[in-house]
Amino acid sequence: MGLLLLLLLFLVFISSPAQLPEEDLTNFPDKMKSFISYPSDCEFPIENLPYGVFSTDANPTPRIGVAIGDQVLDLTVVKHLFNGPLLGDRQAVFDQPTLNDFMALGHLAWAEARAVLQRILSVDDQTLQGDASLQDRAFVPLSSVKMHLPANIGDYTDFYSSIHHATNVGIMFRGKENALMPNWKHLPVGYHGRASSIVISGTPVRRPHGQTAPVEGQPPVFGPCRLLDFELEVGFFVGPGNELGQPIPAEKAHEHIFGFVLVNDWSARDIQKWEYVPLGPFLAKNFATTISPWVVTTLALSQFTVPNFPQDPEPLSYLKHSDPFNFDINLEVDIKPPDAALPSTIVRSNYKYLYWTAKQQLAHHTVTGCNLRPGDMLASGTISGEEPDSFGSMLELSWKGTKQVQLIGGSTRKFIQDGDEVILRGFCQGDGFKIGFGSCAGKVLPALPGV
């Protein structure tokens, strides 16, 4: 009797859903497939499922969505489907105009939500697939949405965690012998950034004015920044926070890391050079920081985990964690001049080049008792590899303005010019699919006249 039941169940299983696309026959049995169709190089397959905050012309209220294929799944419309033990009575988090409350729920709730999304978007499930009216309300075309900042960012911290970048900068300014500061390999150097000027991809960025000292020993002058730069970074959002005075141990830090975005830490190099001693970069950074709109979860990245960057010397024990928390994320930067037909890819780097992990950054940040809060953003610092074409800033690519960077069509750059658009991209290559971050773009406007 039991065997008959099993046979019956097996027959039911292999005969549903009603339609099996041909490709499915060649897929591995456990490969995920969505009923939303998309090509294999789509950034938002069912293996990704990043969260963002969007609005539409028809409904301008910012709300939470998940990108899938060329669609956005509006979570306000399907929140009733999140009825597991952790989310069942907290569905209101999906009605918020930011992700902070969802981030605050913690990693078990995020996993529960992901499981729901994977199920209802799966080709094997009828909850959404079989309900035309619900689908109609739940999906909007990705091309039609306006994106907003994914979280209310209470504090923004920027680290300096690429050994190649820090070494390059050190060589340029202090020579090879003193390239890395004595503290660099002992702690993840970082500084507080400006939260108010974090903007979403697509926001124009105005060339700043400021003080610079163009001629050493001469008094400073005031005018438009002449050495405008980008910095290729990856940032993460904090989930649950910690109480003031209660550090987060490195081993558990991943429970506080919700997901990642691309970050362009626009920098005014000439303003930076004059202002930064002794208290660090300030106005050189706070005129704008651009982020990509779709937060790729730690869960989605987990299958792209690679070993941590080897550290020497071994860090102090409060910075140690036993697990790998490094990811193979291909990163690219394009520049598109105003008159160019095509953008030029000038950087090919990778997240895995980072020396310090996100868990180490987070643990270090709280070790003095500093309180992180849901929605805080911690960025990696410029991510450069060993090879010149992997350097994550014009400062390094042009080697302090001594070399020209070649663009398609013959034009060259040492730093960013007015009208240039800078576009950061990131993606992880899976087996027959890829997951992406969307784009982190900004076009440079000329400095305001007469400031």
Place this chain on the structure above:
Amino acid sequence: MKSFISYRSDCEFPIENLPYGVFSTDTNPTPRIGVAIGDQVLDLTVVKHLFNGPLLSDRQAVFDQPTLNDFMALGHLAWAEARAVLQRILSADDQTLQGDASLQDRAFVPLSSVKMHLPSNIGDYTDFYSSIHHATNVGIMFRGKENALMPNWQHLPVGYHGRASSIVISGTPVRRPLGQTVPVEGQPPVFGPCRLLDFELEVGFFVGPGNELGQPIPAEKAHEHIFGFVLVNDWSARDIQKWEYVPLGPFLAKNFATTISPWVVTTLALSQFTVPNFPQDPEPLSYLKHSDPFNFDIKLEVDIKPPDAALPSTIVRSNYKYLYWTAKQQLAHHTVTGCNLRPGDMLASGTISGEEPDSFGSMLELSWKGTKQVQLIGGSTRKFIQDGDEVILRGFCQGDGFKIGFGSCAGKVLPALPGV
């Protein structure tokens, strides 16, 4: 001016002050906006209907908020209108409140009974470094007399972004932080409790209306964006700071706690204590110039009270007017690259030291990098702050027969957590 609320001539909260704060009580634990007067707090939720001038009458809802951000955002003309209402209804010559026993009963709570909260939602916190004496002292200690001030110091108000989340209200205990330090030069770093815990005597201001990203605020108009001032203790872990701060500035050494006083003294209240701006040489670039004085005679004091002491010892007597850069210059500089300030942001001055040793605003300077003992009442000494010490900042302006004060900015140091 005379209020129908009676208080002594040395009371911090006379009718000439009227600072705003956010408070709650045991009977009503909802944080709400109040004004300190005498030994009372005027609950603005109870009297908001009295703000019926042209700018406030259809915006009375700002007084129902749990923070001052919305009121700050209304701008200087609205703040002036509110002040005029307060001065009128608290005046001995007015009957609106004075003659209404039932309204008074609901509107006033004893100052001694309230719990204070952060006055605003602080979106961003910036700390400056604007005392020439402090910067010079620190420079001499670390680089020698010839290289004391960095080349940029007299050209721009040096500053850095601080941590907003760890700003706490006066009275919050502060736990000695753990971190990396290098006790022996050239040796690897060690991990453990900070050994050189310090305070920094500062004054911060809150931003009123903000500016759009990309649109700087001109120095001349910057006062329209400055709501009011509080005392700030920028607690510092000197040993952690020394090891971490090159090249990107102080970070963990600062972000474990920053204490502020709870009553925001308005620019309007301070205006009668205006003094000339500190002389600047060289003249700053024109974007930093403003024609008006925006400096104030605010006496500042710091007490230390060890756990076993009967009395606190006053170890610092300084003054806001020693600052080289004005708040207007700090604000204009902060926005000149297009950075957007928002209502409720806090900008602090940096440690305020004068020329005299007893006016140095930190233990680092008072003990001259730990080479001198600071004497306390009863014979004990300090080089840096010890567990159990309470550090209390105070500030006041002396008027003719009255004074206006900031309340207190206090914090008691708890021992570092064991076993982290």
